[in-house]
Amino acid sequence: MEQDRSLVSITTKDACVDFPIFDAKSRSLKKTVIGLVGGNIETAAKVPVIEALRDISLNLEHGARVGLVGHNGAGKSTLLRLLAGIYEPTRGVADVRGRVAPVFDLGVGMDPEISGLENIIVRGLFLGMTRKEMEERIDDIAEFTELGDFLRMPLRTYSTGMRIRLALGVVTSIDPEILILDEGIGAVDAAFLHKSKKRLAELVERSGLLVFASHSDEFLRDLCDTAIWMEHGRIRKQGEIGEVLQAYKGRTE
Amino acid sequence: MAVTAVALGVLYAGLFGNDLSVQLPYILVGFIVWGFISGCINEGSEVFISNEGLIRQLPAPLSVHVYRLVWRQVLFFAHNLIVYVVMLVVFPQPLNWGSLLALPAFVLLTVNGAWVALLLGIVTTRFRDLLPITQSMVQLLFFLTPIVWIYQDLLDNAAVSARARLVEFNPLLHFIEFIRQPMLGQPQHLRHWIVVLVITVVGWALTLFALRRYRSRVAYWV
Numbered sequence: 512m513e514q515d516r517s518l519v520s521i522t523t524k525d526a527c528v529d530f531p532i533f534d535a536k537s538r539s540l541k542k543t544v545i546g547l548v549g550g551n552i553e554t555a556a557k558v559p560v561i562e563a564l565r566d567i568s569l570n571l572e573h574g575a576r577v578g579l580v581g582h583n584g585a586g587k588s589t590l591l592r593l594l595a596g597i598y599e600p601t602r603g604v605a606d607v608r609g610r611v612a613p614v615f616d617l618g619v620g621m622d623p624e625i626s627g628l629e630n631i632i633v634r635g636l637f638l639g640m641t642r643k644e645m646e647e648r649i650d651d652i653a654e655f656t657e658l659g660d661f662l663r664m665p666l667r668t669y670s671t672g673m674r675i676r677l678a679l680g681v682v683t684s685i686d687p688e689i690l691i692l693d694e695g696i697g698a699v700d701a702a703f704l705h706k707s708k709k710r711l712a713e714l715v716e717r718s719g720l721l722v723f724a725s726h727s728d729e730f731l732r733d734l735c736d737t738a739i740w741m742e743h744g745r746i747r748k749q750g751e752i753g754e755v756l757q758a759y760k761g762r763t764e
Numbered sequence: 765m766a767v768t769a770v771a772l773g774v775l776y777a778g779l780f781g782n783d784l785s786v787q788l789p790y791i792l793v794g795f796i797v798w799g800f801i802s803g804c805i806n807e808g809s810e811v812f813i814s815n816e817g818l819i820r821q822l823p824a825p826l827s828v829h830v831y832r833l834v835w836r837q838v839l840f841f842a843h844n845l846i847v848y849v850v851m852l853v854v855f856p857q858p859l860n861w862g863s864l865l866a867l868p869a870f871v872l873l874t875v876n877g878a879w880v881a882l883l884l885g886i887v888t889t890r891f892r893d894l895l896p897i898t899q900s901m902v903q904l905l906f907f908l909t910p911i912v913w914i915y916q917d918l919l920d921n922a923a924v925s926a927r928a929r930l931v932e933f934n935p936l937l938h939f940i941e942f943i944r945q946p947m948l949g950q951p952q953h954l955r956h957w958i959v960v961l962v963i964t965v966v967g968w969a970l971t972l973f974a975l976r977r978y979r980s981r982v983a984y985w986v
Contacts, residue, residue, distance in 0.1 A: 530984060540891035592983075596823035599980035611823055619821045637822060 808881025
């Protein structure tokens, strides 16, 4: 199953992502049909559209470590979803080669009713690992999370912090070809942060390709060597990390 | 489920003046099959809406969510078969080799459950007002389909037999009958199989077309 590493790549050409903004009216089949019958097509068919991404042309090869910066709403998360293959571009092309492990929300796919150990397996499967690979990693994850016997308890008995530890433990144990990280990884308590940083760095080291969106300069400089500055859904600047961060800071201050 | 089926069996056996040993197995098997069908329709109509989190976070094919749904319904069905086995002990049925046809029939039923869930899932994600509509439709279909009432009895009744024939237009009749008849060891009719096979082919063709066209849009709609 393992693909040739050199085949890992993300290429997009003039990719655009438009979101239709449905309101109660355009969500309704009844209203849509009545609108058609009334000869009122012009206004009935007009759903407002948000142009979330405009003309994104990128070429990321194996070994790329790309940071994403930009204001809230600049299109960072949408771009990550495009690169992960979750959103197909409305226009243009996006070609993603390689096994993608997207991490937007640490806890997605976790079931509160089953135990921590079972959740490790399930979460791993969602990240594209196999059951066997996850079973080999359980000891490592258990040690990292310091949860001990709690791993045998159902997830609903965990505190928020414990959940984050478990999720982070799983996420940082995987072996991705393409790693897509969204901000929010930093939301861990300070003592644990140091430990997870090291694991995160190791994870990035193992992955073939990294795209990482964050507001933290420190994190970005640690993990990435190039960066993309997003503004209003377009690529404003792309280049070496220090350069882009400096331009971004200069602009915002 | 068993309690409802038994209670309805007793009630309708009384109402229609049928023998309990006929009416009860009929209703029970009808209920088990209906549970699967209505599960696929009801859950299918919200399959993408309820998996919104996963769809927006993982680049997985949409059909994964549908397979999970259908598999869950298969497990429910298998679970309910225990009631069927108990019923066989209490009211033995004239099972024969033809009863084995219930197995391919069930396979066909799951294949149909998958397309129904996929297609309904796509449409209801776009048009949210369809969700309450499908749910009341399912309830209506329960009464329109011979689950608690016996189709044959109405045909034998000269006063309503002409109207009763209209139920042949209800596709669910065929889905229920082509499993229930072998499970109760009754004589089987080829026409149920033909209708089901035609629906399977047409349904999947329609669904694949919708999937081709709107697959990539679902992530935007949820």
